[in-house]
Amino acid sequence: MALTEDNISLIGDDLIRVAGLPGPELRTLVRALRASGDWLEVVDGIEDSVVQFDPLRLRPDEAVRHLLSSKSVNEIGSDAELPEVCLEVEFGGENGPDFNSVCDELKLTKQELIAAICDAELRVDIVGFTPGFAYISGLPEALTVPRLKEPRKRVPAGSFGIAAGKCGTYALEGPGGWPLIGRVVNRLFNSERETPFVLSAGQKVRVMRWGDV
Amino acid sequence: MIEVLNAGLQTTIQAGVREGHRHFGVPGSGPADLLSMSLANRLVGADATQPVFEMTLTGASFRFHSAMIVSVTGAEAGVSLNGVEAPMHASILVSAGDELEVAPARHGCRSYLAISGRLNVSEFLGSRSTYLPGGFGGHEGRALKAGDRIEVSDVRSVDEVETPRELRPLFNDNVLLQSCPSSEFEFLNEDGQTILFEEGLKATTRSSRMGVELSGDRAVSCNAPEKQSSPVFPGSVQCPPEGKPFILLADAQTTGGYPHILQVIRSDRFQLGQIKPGARVRFVLRTPDEAADRLRARWEAYSDWLSSPVI
Numbered sequence: 001m002a003l004t005e006d007n008i009s010l011i012g013d014d015l016i017r018v019a020g021l022p023g024p025e026l027r028t029l030v031r032a033l034r035a036s037g038d039w040l041e042v043v044d045g046i047e048d049s050v051v052q053f054d055p056l057r058l059r060p061d062e063a064v065r066h067l068l069s070s071k072s073v074n075e076i077g078s079d080a081e082l083p084e085v086c087l088e089v090e091f092g093g094e095n096g097p098d099f100n101s102v103c104d105e106l107k108l109t110k111q112e113l114i115a116a117i118c119d120a121e122l123r124v125d126i127v128g129f130t131p132g133f134a135y136i137s138g139l140p141e142a143l144t145v146p147r148l149k150e151p152r153k154r155v156p157a158g159s160f161g162i163a164a165g166k167c168g169t170y171a172l173e174g175p176g177g178w179p180l181i182g183r184v185v186n187r188l189f190n191s192e193r194e195t196p197f198v199l200s201a202g203q204k205v206r207v208m209r210w211g212d213v
Numbered sequence: 214m215i216e217v218l219n220a221g222l223q224t225t226i227q228a229g230v231r232e233g234h235r236h237f238g239v240p241g242s243g244p245a246d247l248l249s250m251s252l253a254n255r256l257v258g259a260d261a262t263q264p265v266f267e268m269t270l271t272g273a274s275f276r277f278h279s280a281m282i283v284s285v286t287g288a289e290a291g292v293s294l295n296g297v298e299a300p301m302h303a304s305i306l307v308s309a310g311d312e313l314e315v316a317p318a319r320h321g322c323r324s325y326l327a328i329s330g331r332l333n334v335s336e337f338l339g340s341r342s343t344y345l346p347g348g349f350g351g352h353e354g355r356a357l358k359a360g361d362r363i364e365v366s367d368v369r370s371v372d373e374v375e376t377p378r379e380l381r382p383l384f385n386d387n388v389l390l391q392s393c394p395s396s397e398f399e400f401l402n403e404d405g406q407t408i409l410f411e412e413g414l415k416a417t418t419r420s421s422r423m424g425v426e427l428s429g430d431r432a433v434s435c436n437a438p439e440k441q442s443s444p445v446f447p448g449s450v451q452c453p454p455e456g457k458p459f460i461l462l463a464d465a466q467t468t469g470g471y472p473h474i475l476q477v478i479r480s481d482r483f484q485l486g487q488i489k490p491g492a493r494v495r496f497v498l499r500t501p502d503e504a505a506d507r508l509r510a511r512w513e514a515y516s517d518w519l520s521s522p523v524i
């Protein structure tokens with residue numbers, strides 16, 4: 001699938017929006033654009049993406065032409081799909097202060113809730129809201145709980161929450177409004193790595209239970 | 214070493230923009246007014262993105278524990294060294310024990326203090342700029358407070374210079390922002406456009422390094438269909454349902470779901486950090502091509518004075 005003029009629009013003097021592509025194609029294209037090094041920022045939205053260019057280097061029409069000349073998704077190839085990430089989650093306990101209340105609210109036993117999450121085919125929608133916070137979709141609809149009425153001022157790095165039918169992971173410590181049901185054992189952020197955040201938009205995720213509840 | 218005597222309303226360390234991590238939800242941060250930081254650093258012979266102090270509205274005061282050259286740019290404010298008036302936009306030689314005070318801004322909102330040495334502050338993801346909500350960069354990831362002491366190293370001797378008069382940005386509290394139409398511009402009705410482009414709006418007190426809220430005489434109505442979270446950038450103007458548009462600044466979130474109606478053009482973005490509560494703001498429409506011409510013209514005007522295009 002190639003990018004056409006219908007998919008792109010200038011939404012500022014240094015921003016081009018890409019929309020109207022099916023999700024997986026859009027994510028693949030976005031990763032290729034990012035890897036090209038031609039763009040200052042390539043940012044994922046849920047249904048669109050925006051690239052930022054250096055307006056002293058490219059005029060707006062040149063930037064549009066350059067974007068249109070990008071390789072099509074077919075040329076990029078399917079190996080551009082990111083490898084699935086397996087998150088080991090320790091459910092409940094000190095790092096999952098809302099685990100019991102979420103089970104009660106959903107009328108599930110602890111084992112049932114864990115099984116439902118581990119069986120789900122999950123995918124990262126976007127990383128945003130706060131640095132490194134990943135919105136992960138793919139939970140069964142029945143697992144919908146609301147956000148906390150009062151957000152917590154400080155949530156530890158690695159916290160694993162569910163809300164609004166999604167999972168959310170906090171790569172860094174920060175404020176957070178999602179009910180927390182556990183902690184991801186893997187490091188979600190490592191400033192020494194070339195890609196410091198482990199999760200990226202479009203990436204497949206599988207949750208595995210770590211330890212006992 | 215530099216000691217903070219009074220940090221005023223909010224003083225943070227800012228430096229280069231934290232680039233290339235927006236897709237992980239990491240905002241760029243850096244100074245709210247990139248041009249004024251560059252000009253301050255030029256006066257102390259430093260790279261445009263060397264860490265500086267960014268002060269807000271009320272100014273701040275500092276004590277220097279060793280000799281160095283310093284400079285103050287940005288919002289128009291009185292500057293004094295040991296109680297004696299000192300110039301903005303000029304290199305100032307300070308000695309050990311000297312105290313420098315930046316008074317409340319008369320026009321504009323943020324002032325910058327640069328020094329001819331390196332402030333020893335922490336780097337995070339390639340930048341020393343403070344991002345307050347995330348608690349990283351700068352001095353312990355937080356706003357400075359009275360009594361904070363920041364080590365200075367590599368103090369250089371530099372020629373004392375002044376910013377050429379014609380290159381000093383003048384800030385007043387009637388701000389005109391050239392902007393391109395953005396994704397949901399077409400959903401603004403005629404009255405909304407009248408408010409944005411003719412009547413103007415007032416900056417409210419909901420104002421921070423993340424954004425500035427604007428309030429018109431009436432609500433600005435944008436009847437865009439609900440949209441999913443979409444990327445936004447410094448300079449993005451969003452219009453929430455209650456009709457008070459807000460302009461995003463350096464620390465803004467990387468995605469948002471409100472209609473994105475306008476995008477302030479690159480050559481005007483430095484002004485966003487100088488909008489103080491109560492200022493009048495009016496927008497003017499430009500095409501991306503016109504905006505590119507203006508950016509090139511501005512850069513040409515500064516290219517003999519500044520070494521890299523940080524505007």
